[in-house]
Amino acid sequence: MKEGSIKPVTGQGPENLLFLTDEQIRGGIEAFFFAYRAFTADPDEILERMDYGRAHHRALHFIARKPGLNVSALLDILGVTKQSLNRVLRALLADGLVEARIGKRDRRERRLHLTESGAELERRLSEAQRARVRAAYRAAGPQAVAGFRTVLEAMMDDAGSRQFRDMRGAEAAE
Amino acid sequence: MKEGSIKPVTGQGPENLLFLTDEQIRGGIEAFFFAYRAFTADPDEILERMDYGRAHHRALHFIARKPGLNVSALLDILGVTKQSLNRVLRALLADGLVEARIGKRDRRERRLHLTESGAELERRLSEAQRARVRAAYRAAGPQAVAGFRTVLEAMMDDAGSRQFRDMRGAEAAE
DNA sequence: TTGGAAAGTCAATAAGGCTGACTTAAACAG
DNA sequence: CTGTTTAAGTCAGCCTTATTGACTTTCCAA
Known part of the structure; x- marks a missing residue:
């Protein structure tokens, strides 16, 4: 590390490479760690008082997002x-939060949907999480949010990228 | 949702509130989820071939970052x-990756340090993770990185914020 | 000298992952 | 029609990481 070769920070232009120093990267790693912990803490608190955990939350989230997806699609995600x-899934079905409808085209498939109470719990969990993200977005401003999204998408691996894109598409056909 | 009331996107100024729509927020939540999964995948792969897990990685990381911190500080983090x-900690001590030195001021305390081989493993794990973050940073550019950091810091809870700040301070006194 | 803090330990329990082996039902290919 | 493959579900056993509760040892400090 030849410190003398580092240019002074003059602006935000692409000539500024200080955002790639090891210290910056390490700082980013730690910020990611602490932020993600806070990000999962709110729904966790709701879940712990029921008999559910984070795994149930994830299932509810993706079933809500892609109503009618089948089991293997959910496994993949x-x-x-x-x-x-x-x-x-068995717990969610037994408790009447999720419904498994037999596929119309392929009767082997189980198309997953939230029931009324499933949707309600999902909204509660999701709203706790959205409140934190919304507050952070509001505090940070639109430009920071755009940068946040850009970095996150650049950080995903190929599988994650594909799944992320799929999530923004149409919902599953029955 | 009165769609007619949403203003057209004209620029990136603070008058643009589209970054606070529920769809935007949900997208951010999912991006966070997929990016965090990729972010932890690289070191996990190294760890699984040894007898260690993510918990060992976290301990090594923070001992590396704050050499000489005591056990209760690490518990807090x-x-x-x-x-x-x-x-x-017992496994790391037994395998000679971490050293517990008795505190000079307070002999009840165990000041934790990485040994040579502990530091080496930490570097390997950390480098796998830094490589991904560095690549994402480079692809996204300095402005996006600044925004990324701003949002992450706004998302932390009070405990996380404090710990994050402490991490950037001086190292622990013996 | 005594109370409390720092660390370490034993035991029991739970969530949430995993592999492997297997069944059932349905689709599909020949 | 038959045989293979696929989607889903299940049983058994195991591992890691976490929890709570109870307890000990060491040692600082009032």
């Missing part, structure tokens, strides 16, 4: 084994 | 119970 998802 | 940390 969550990146867990079917044995692991099964325990979670 | 990690937000786990001492019983939980103990198992992890």
Whole structure:
């Protein structure tokens, strides 16, 4: 590290490479860690008083986002084994938060939907999380938010990118 | 949602509130989820071939960052119970990656330091993670990175903010 | 000298992952 | 029609990381 070779910070132009120093990167890693912990803390608090955990929240979130998706699509998004998802899904089905409709085109498939109470819980969990993100967005301003999104999308791996894109598409056909 | 009341996007000025719509917020939540998963995947891959997990990585990271910190400080940062940390710390001590020196001022304290091999593993894990962050930073550019950091810091809770600030201070006195 | 703090430990429990092996039902290919 | 593949579900067993509760040892400080 030849410190003498680092140029003084003059502006925000592309000639400023200080955002790539090891200290900056480490700072970003820690900020990511602490922010993500806060980000998951709010719904966790709601969940712990019920018999659910973060795994249930994730399932509810993606079923809400893609109503009618089948089990293997959900497995793909969550990146867990079917044995692991099964325990979670079974609880949600038993408690009447999720409904599994037999596929019209392919009767082997189970199309997952939230019930009324499932949607209600999902809204509560989601709103707790959205409140924090909304507050952070408001405090940071539109330009910072745009930068936030740009960095996050650049950080995803290929599988994540694809899934992220798919999430913004049309909902699953029955 | 009265769609007619939404103003057209004209610029990036503070009058543009589209970054606060529910769709934008939900998109941010999902981007955060997928990016964080990628962010932890690289070191996880290294760890799984050893007998270690993510918990060991976190301990190594913060001991590297604050050499000489004591056990209760580490407990505070990690937000786990001492019983939980103990198992992890015991393994790292037994394997000679971490050294616990008795405090000079207060002999009850154990000042934690990485050994040579501990520092080496920490560098390997950290470098895998830094490589991804560095690549994302480079692709996104300085302005986006500044925005990324602004939003992350706004998203932390009070405890996280304090710990994040402390992390940037001087190292622990023996 | 005594109270309390820092650390460490034992035991029991739980959530949430995993692998492997297997079944059932349905679609599909020949 | 038959045999193979696919989607889903299940059982059993295991691992990691976390929890609570109870307790000990060491040692600082009033």
